[in-house]
Amino acid sequence: MSATTLVLTRVRVRTHLGLVVRVALILAALALVALPLVFGGDVWAQRVSRAAIYAVIGLSINTLTGHAGQISLGHQAFVGIGAFSSAFMASRLGAPFGFGLAGAALAGTVTALIVGMVALRVKGLYLALVTLAFGLTAETTIFNWREFTGGGAGAFAPRSALVESDLAYALLCLAVLVVVLYTDWRLVSTKAGRALTAVRNDERIASTLGVDVTGYKLGAFCFSGLVAGLAGGLFAHWNQVVQALDFEFQVALLWVLMAVVGGLRSRLGIVIASSFFALLPLVLPNFLAGLPWQPPFLNEAVYHVLPPFLVVLMLLVVLRFFPGGIGQLLAPVTRFVKGAKR
Amino acid sequence: MGAFVALGLFQGAVYGLLAVGIVMVYKAKRAFNFAQGEFGGIAAFCAYLLIVALGLPYWVGAVGGLAAAVAMGLLVERAIVRPLESSSRTILLVALVGVALFAIAVTVLLAEPVPRVLPPLVEGGGVDILGAGIQPQQLILLAVLAVLAGALAWFFRTDLGLAVLASSQDTLAARVVGISPEAVSRLVWGMAALVGGVAGLLYAPVGIFTPGFMTATMLVPAFAAAVLGGMTSVPGAFIGGISIGIVQNAGIYLLGQQWQVPGASQLSVFALLMLVLLIRPQGLLGKEA
Amino acid sequence: MLRADGLSLRFGGLQVLDDLSLTVGEGRIVGLIGPNGAGKTSCFNCLTGIYQPQAGRVSFDGRDVSRLPTHRRAAAGMARTWQNLGVIDSLTVTENVMLAQHQRTGYSAVAGLLGLGGTWLRERELRRDAAEIIDYFGLGEVAGVRASELPYGVRKTCDMAMALASDPKMLLLDEPASGLSPEEAHDLAGTLRELRDRLRLTILMIEHHVPLVAEVCDYVYVLNFGRLLTEGRPAEIQRHPEVIAAYLGGAAATAEGGEDGTA
Structure with missing residues (x-):
C-alpha cells in the first residue's frame, strides 16, 4: 500500500519536474528570439523580420512539398508576385498597408491556383520542370513588366505608420509566422492533414477513402500560394523596395533545399533552417571580417555564393545521413517537450 | 523573320546537344538531370583557364575542359547518384539541383562573376544565312550535334547501348547477363557529362559567358527540347532542340520586338513546354504515354 | 444495392472487361472469382470509379453513379480494401x-x-x-x-x-483471405457474416480461397478473360465443368502476368 503511494508520488514528482523543464525549454527558445529584438536595436530587428519571413516561405513550401508531395521549383514566383502586388497597391494605388498584404496573399493564391491546375495533369519530375520554367518566365516577364513592377528600378513599398519602426515590423512578421505555424499545426492534426498524407502516398487509395484528390491538391497549392504571397508582401515592405533581381530562379531552388535541410513536415526544423539561411548573408560578412586570418579570395561575390555553397553541403549531409533533416535531429527534444506520448 | 529562324536553328543546336545528355540520363536512370547545364559550364571555365589565363594551345584547353566535365560527371555519379539510388526520384532531383547550384557557387568562388570571352574554335567572319550573321562556331555546333545524335542513336542499338537500357529496366536482369550496373551508371554519367561539356565548349564562344550561364539560360529550353522529343529519344532530342530554338526566336521576334513583351524568349519556351505536356505528353518520338 | 450493366474496358488493344454485368442484392455476400488476369480487380476499379469503362453503367444504392468520381462514390457508401493493402x-x-x-x-x-x-x-x-x-x-x-x-x-x-x-453501406474486398492461415480465414468468414448481420452490410469480394467462398458467399460470379463465365450458388459453381477447366487451364495461360497484380 505505502509502496504504491510512494511510486505514485514519485511519478507525480517526476512529471512535475518534467513539466518545469519543458516550460523552461520553451521559454528559453522564446527568449532566444526575444533577446536580439530587445537588445539588438534596429539592425537585429531587421534581421529577425527577415528570418521570420524566410520561415513563412519555408512553411509555404512545406505545405506543398511536405504535406501534398508536390514539388515546386518556382516558388519565388509566388513570393515575388505577392511582393510586387503589395508594393503596387501601396505605392501606386495608395491603398492602406493591410489591403496591400491582403492583395499580396490573394495574388499568390491565384498564381498558385493556376500552377496547381497544371499540376493536375503534369506530375512528378515533369511538374518540377514546369514550375522551374514558370519561375523563370515570371522572373523575366511579369517582374519586368514596367507598369506593374517599375521595371529595373523596382517598386517602392512604404510601410504604414503603425509598423514604421523596425521593431514594430519585426513583431508583425513574427505574428504572421505564429499564425502560419498555428495553421500548419491544425492542418496536420485535422482531416486535411490526413487527407493530404493519403494523397501524397497513393491517390487511388485516397480517393476510395472519400478524399477529393483534385480538390485537396488545388487546396494545397492555394494555401501554399497564399502563405507565399503574404511572405512576399512582408518582404516588400521589409526592404521597402522590390526588384526583379530579388526573385531570381536560384532563390527558389535555394528555398526548396532549405526546406529539405530543415526537414519536410517538421515545423521547428524548417523555422531553424529558414532563419539560418535568412541570416547567413547578413551575418557572414561581419563574421568573416572579424576573423584574425583573412581567407585569400574574399570579396562581395563570395558573400553572395557562400550561402548556396553551404546549403548544398548541408543538403548532401542531410540526404546521406539523416533524411528527416534538422527536424529529425531535434526529434528527441521535441518529443520530450510535447510530453512522452507520441 | 528569316534571320530569327536561322538564329533559332543554331541556338537550337545547343539545346539539342544538352537535351541529348538529359535524354541519356533519363533513359538509363529515370532521373531528371538538372545539373546537365553545369557540365558545360565547368568545361567552358576550365577551357578558359587553360587557353586564356595560362596561354596554352586551344586543343589543350578543349581537352582539359572536356576532361573536367567528365570528371565532374563521374564525381556526381559516385558522390550523389549512387548513394541516393534507393531514395525517391524527387529527392534525387533535389540533390541534382543542389549539384547545379554547387557548381555555380564553386565557379563564382574560384573565378569572379565577371563576363568572359572564350575565343572560338575557328576564327573568321560570319556567314549570312537568311539575313542573320552566323559565326563559323555555330556551323560547327550544328554539325557536331548532328554527328553526335547519329552516333548516340547508333550506340543505343549496340550491345553496350542495349545493356544500358536493360539496366534501367531491371538491374538484376542486367547483372545476370553479366553487366555491372555500377559500370553502366558510370558510363552513362560520363557520356552525359561529355556531351554537356561539348555543348558548353562550343556555345561559350558564341557570346560572353558568366558563372551559371548554362543553367540560367540553357537548362529549361534543353529540358523542353528533351520533353518535346519524347524524353527517351535521342533523335527526338535533336529535333526538339532545333524546334525549341526556332520557336524561341520566333517568339522573340513576334512578342518581343513587335509587341514589346518582356522576357519573350522564356515565355515562348514555357508556352511550348506547356503545350507539349498538356496536349501530347509523350512528345514527338516518345514511346510511353 | 449494386448493379453493373454491360461494363466494357479496354487498355489499348487489350480487352480487359467485356460486357460484364452483375448484381449484388442488399445484405448479400457475393463472391467474384476467376483465374489470374481475368479482370477481377479491374472490375473493382470500374465499380469504384478508378477506371472509367468505355461502355456500361454502374448504379449503387438506387442511383446511377457511372459518372461520379471515386471519392463521391465513397461518400455514397462504397468502401473497398486492396489486394496489396490500402x-x-x-x-x-x-x-x-x-x-x-x-x-x-x-x-x-x-x-x-x-x-x-x-x-x-x-x-x-x-x-x-x-x-x-x-x-x-x-x-x-x-x-x-x-x-x-x-x-x-x-x-x-x-x-x-x-x-x-x-461507415459504408457496402464493402468491396479484394482478396481478404490472401496471406491468411486456414484458421484465420475461417475466423474471417465469421467476421464477414457478423458484419453483414449486425451492420447490415452488403459485401462483394474477390477471393481465391475456395473454402471461404463456399462458406460465406450467397452467390458467386465467375470471370474469365474479362467475360462472365457463369454465375450461381457456390455449390453449383464448384461442380461446373467450365469453371474447373478455366482454373486449371487458365492458370498456365495467364501465368506470364495479368493486370490483377497492379491494383
Missing part, C-alpha cells in the same frame, strides 16, 4: 482509421485549418470512434504504431478496419 505506411493505425473517417468528419478542411472551436471537439469524438473500431478488430495494442512497422496480417486487418471506419 493502408498508408507513414501513418499510425489510429491515424489510418481516422483518415478513413474522412467523409464523416462533419467539418470543412478550412475550419480544421483555422482550428475553429467545433473541430477540436469533433476530432476528439472521431478519435474515440476510431479507438472503438480498432478495439473491435483487436488492434488496440498497435494503435500508435506506424503501419510500415507492422506485419502483413496486422496491416490487412487495419485495411479492413479502415473500410469499416468510413
Whole structure:
C-alpha cells in the first residue's frame, strides 16, 4: 500500500519536474528570439523580420512539398508576385498597408491556383520542370513588366505608420509566422492533414477513402500560394523596395533545399533552417571580417555564393545521413517537450 | 523573320546537344538531370583557364575542359547518384539541383562573376544565312550535334547501348547477363557529362559567358527540347532542340520586338513546354504515354 | 444495392472487361472469382470509379453513379480494401482509421485549418470512434504504431478496419483471405457474416480461397478473360465443368502476368 503511494508520488514528482523543464525549454527558445529584438536595436530587428519571413516561405513550401508531395521549383514566383502586388497597391494605388498584404496573399493564391491546375495533369519530375520554367518566365516577364513592377528600378513599398519602426515590423512578421505555424499545426492534426498524407502516398487509395484528390491538391497549392504571397508582401515592405533581381530562379531552388535541410513536415526544423539561411548573408560578412586570418579570395561575390555553397553541403549531409533533416535531429527534444506520448 | 529562324536553328543546336545528355540520363536512370547545364559550364571555365589565363594551345584547353566535365560527371555519379539510388526520384532531383547550384557557387568562388570571352574554335567572319550573321562556331555546333545524335542513336542499338537500357529496366536482369550496373551508371554519367561539356565548349564562344550561364539560360529550353522529343529519344532530342530554338526566336521576334513583351524568349519556351505536356505528353518520338 | 450493366474496358488493344454485368442484392455476400488476369480487380476499379469503362453503367444504392468520381462514390457508401493493402505506411493505425473517417468528419478542411472551436471537439469524438473500431478488430495494442512497422496480417486487418471506419453501406474486398492461415480465414468468414448481420452490410469480394467462398458467399460470379463465365450458388459453381477447366487451364495461360497484380 505505502509502496504504491510512494511510486505514485514519485511519478507525480517526476512529471512535475518534467513539466518545469519543458516550460523552461520553451521559454528559453522564446527568449532566444526575444533577446536580439530587445537588445539588438534596429539592425537585429531587421534581421529577425527577415528570418521570420524566410520561415513563412519555408512553411509555404512545406505545405506543398511536405504535406501534398508536390514539388515546386518556382516558388519565388509566388513570393515575388505577392511582393510586387503589395508594393503596387501601396505605392501606386495608395491603398492602406493591410489591403496591400491582403492583395499580396490573394495574388499568390491565384498564381498558385493556376500552377496547381497544371499540376493536375503534369506530375512528378515533369511538374518540377514546369514550375522551374514558370519561375523563370515570371522572373523575366511579369517582374519586368514596367507598369506593374517599375521595371529595373523596382517598386517602392512604404510601410504604414503603425509598423514604421523596425521593431514594430519585426513583431508583425513574427505574428504572421505564429499564425502560419498555428495553421500548419491544425492542418496536420485535422482531416486535411490526413487527407493530404493519403494523397501524397497513393491517390487511388485516397480517393476510395472519400478524399477529393483534385480538390485537396488545388487546396494545397492555394494555401501554399497564399502563405507565399503574404511572405512576399512582408518582404516588400521589409526592404521597402522590390526588384526583379530579388526573385531570381536560384532563390527558389535555394528555398526548396532549405526546406529539405530543415526537414519536410517538421515545423521547428524548417523555422531553424529558414532563419539560418535568412541570416547567413547578413551575418557572414561581419563574421568573416572579424576573423584574425583573412581567407585569400574574399570579396562581395563570395558573400553572395557562400550561402548556396553551404546549403548544398548541408543538403548532401542531410540526404546521406539523416533524411528527416534538422527536424529529425531535434526529434528527441521535441518529443520530450510535447510530453512522452507520441 | 528569316534571320530569327536561322538564329533559332543554331541556338537550337545547343539545346539539342544538352537535351541529348538529359535524354541519356533519363533513359538509363529515370532521373531528371538538372545539373546537365553545369557540365558545360565547368568545361567552358576550365577551357578558359587553360587557353586564356595560362596561354596554352586551344586543343589543350578543349581537352582539359572536356576532361573536367567528365570528371565532374563521374564525381556526381559516385558522390550523389549512387548513394541516393534507393531514395525517391524527387529527392534525387533535389540533390541534382543542389549539384547545379554547387557548381555555380564553386565557379563564382574560384573565378569572379565577371563576363568572359572564350575565343572560338575557328576564327573568321560570319556567314549570312537568311539575313542573320552566323559565326563559323555555330556551323560547327550544328554539325557536331548532328554527328553526335547519329552516333548516340547508333550506340543505343549496340550491345553496350542495349545493356544500358536493360539496366534501367531491371538491374538484376542486367547483372545476370553479366553487366555491372555500377559500370553502366558510370558510363552513362560520363557520356552525359561529355556531351554537356561539348555543348558548353562550343556555345561559350558564341557570346560572353558568366558563372551559371548554362543553367540560367540553357537548362529549361534543353529540358523542353528533351520533353518535346519524347524524353527517351535521342533523335527526338535533336529535333526538339532545333524546334525549341526556332520557336524561341520566333517568339522573340513576334512578342518581343513587335509587341514589346518582356522576357519573350522564356515565355515562348514555357508556352511550348506547356503545350507539349498538356496536349501530347509523350512528345514527338516518345514511346510511353 | 449494386448493379453493373454491360461494363466494357479496354487498355489499348487489350480487352480487359467485356460486357460484364452483375448484381449484388442488399445484405448479400457475393463472391467474384476467376483465374489470374481475368479482370477481377479491374472490375473493382470500374465499380469504384478508378477506371472509367468505355461502355456500361454502374448504379449503387438506387442511383446511377457511372459518372461520379471515386471519392463521391465513397461518400455514397462504397468502401473497398486492396489486394496489396490500402493502408498508408507513414501513418499510425489510429491515424489510418481516422483518415478513413474522412467523409464523416462533419467539418470543412478550412475550419480544421483555422482550428475553429467545433473541430477540436469533433476530432476528439472521431478519435474515440476510431479507438472503438480498432478495439473491435483487436488492434488496440498497435494503435500508435506506424503501419510500415507492422506485419502483413496486422496491416490487412487495419485495411479492413479502415473500410469499416468510413461507415459504408457496402464493402468491396479484394482478396481478404490472401496471406491468411486456414484458421484465420475461417475466423474471417465469421467476421464477414457478423458484419453483414449486425451492420447490415452488403459485401462483394474477390477471393481465391475456395473454402471461404463456399462458406460465406450467397452467390458467386465467375470471370474469365474479362467475360462472365457463369454465375450461381457456390455449390453449383464448384461442380461446373467450365469453371474447373478455366482454373486449371487458365492458370498456365495467364501465368506470364495479368493486370490483377497492379491494383
